[in-house]
Amino acid sequence: MTLLLTRSDLEALLDPADCLDALRRGFTAGEDAEDAVRVVGRLPGQGAATALLPGLIEEIPAYTVKVNAKFPGSRPALRGVVCLHDLGTGELLAQLDSATVTAWRTGLAAALGTHALARPDADTVTVIGAGAQAELVMRGLPELRRVRGLTVCDLDAGRAAGFAERHGARLGVPAEVAADPRAAVADAGVVVMATWARRPILHAADVTRGTHITSLGADEPGKAELSADLLEGARVVVDDVPLAVEMGVLAGAGLDVKHAAGTLRDLLRGQVPGRVRGGEITVYAPVGLPWQDLAVSWAAFQAARAAGAGTEFDFLS
Numbered sequence: 149m150t151l152l153l154t155r156s157d158l159e160a161l162l163d164p165a166d167c168l169d170a171l172r173r174g175f176t177a178g179e180d181a182e183d184a185v186r187v188v189g190r191l192p193g194q195g196a197a198t199a200l201l202p203g204l205i206e207e208i209p210a211y212t213v214k215v216n217a218k219f220p221g222s223r224p225a226l227r228g229v230v231c232l233h234d235l236g237t238g239e240l241l242a243q244l245d246s247a248t249v250t251a252w253r254t255g256l257a258a259a260l261g262t263h264a265l266a267r268p269d270a271d272t273v274t275v276i277g278a279g280a281q282a283e284l285v286m287r288g289l290p291e292l293r294r295v296r297g298l299t300v301c302d303l304d305a306g307r308a309a310g311f312a313e314r315h316g317a318r319l320g321v322p323a324e325v326a327a328d329p330r331a332a333v334a335d336a337g338v339v340v341m342a343t344w345a346r347r348p349i350l351h352a353a354d355v356t357r358g359t360h361i362t363s364l365g366a367d368e369p370g371k372a373e374l375s376a377d378l379l380e381g382a383r384v385v386v387d388d389v390p391l392a393v394e395m396g397v398l399a400g401a402g403l404d405v406k407h408a409a410g411t412l413r414d415l416l417r418g419q420v421p422g423r424v425r426g427g428e429i430t431v432y433a434p435v436g437l438p439w440q441d442l443a444v445s446w447a448a449f450q451a452a453r454a455a456g457a458g459t460e461f462d463f464l465s
Contacts, residue, residue, distance in 0.1 A: 158244060159248065168292070171257050211233055259292060300323065301329050341362065350373065351378055374431065385409055385412055386412075387435060
């Protein structure tokens with residue numbers, strides 16, 4: 149039997165602290181036995197078909213394959229499934245809503261990277277792009293460090309206002325909306341970007357010394373949130389160097405693999421330093437790795453079995 153887990157199932161089952169722990173264990177586990185594979189197939193118009201495989205983590209007896217439809221003009225823009233398979237037999241253990249899994253693993257992994265690279269005293273956050281991934285960054289980051297102020301910038305002013313009100317009230321901190329991204333980042337210690345931008349939003353002159361930027365939007369060729377001059381002058385950490393080049397995080401800005409200071413795995417395992425100087429600009433620019441889908445999917449599957457949640461379905465009947 150296969151367990152079907154919807155968005156509402158996952159939101160009820162998943163806990164940010166537990167998922168942060170699962171992702172941290174994944175980052176510090178042994179290297180993947182298989183290379184990460186991310187396939188992006190263009191469709192007519194703005195759509196794309198994306199697949200990530202195989203999701204593998206040492207000591208988890210399962211693997212994932214994720215298939216997404218990405219249509220920026222739709223709401224939601226991301227739809228699809230994560231297939232959780234038994235590692236020994238291939239049995240399809242569960243199918244999970246991929247939009248929810250993607251938001252949780254991307255946002256919470258970004259929270260880990262943000263905390264690892266930002267100055268210890270950086271407690272003011274600017275969010276540019278108030279979507280699902282930024283939601284999870286803001287649910288995860290306060291589990292790791294104190295947040296004392298929030299500024300939100302989004303093309304949809306109503307969505308920005310709702311995001312600011314919701315998280316400001318939840319954290320008990322002042323929260324405001326800014327219409328211009330450059331003004332929004334002026335006093336920020338931490339900047340979180342999660343947009344569909346295809347042209348750089350921020351340039352080197354827009355960012356003050358000591359700022360940390362987590363850029364989630366440049367996860368495939370043709371997308372860009374940060375300019376070449378900003379990236380060239382920053383300490384850049386990625387989640388996978390070859391994949392970052394392939395997806396355009398570095399190559400799209402005219403940079404090569406030598407410009408990456410390392411990966412978040414390297415940093416969390418103590419193999420490379422994070423921030424070297426208090427006044428430098430740091431950037432975490434992940435594209436998302438298949439094993440991260442497994443970390444969140446396995447946590448959800450275990451929680452669902454313990455709670456008797458989800459719907460059982462037999463594809464072989």
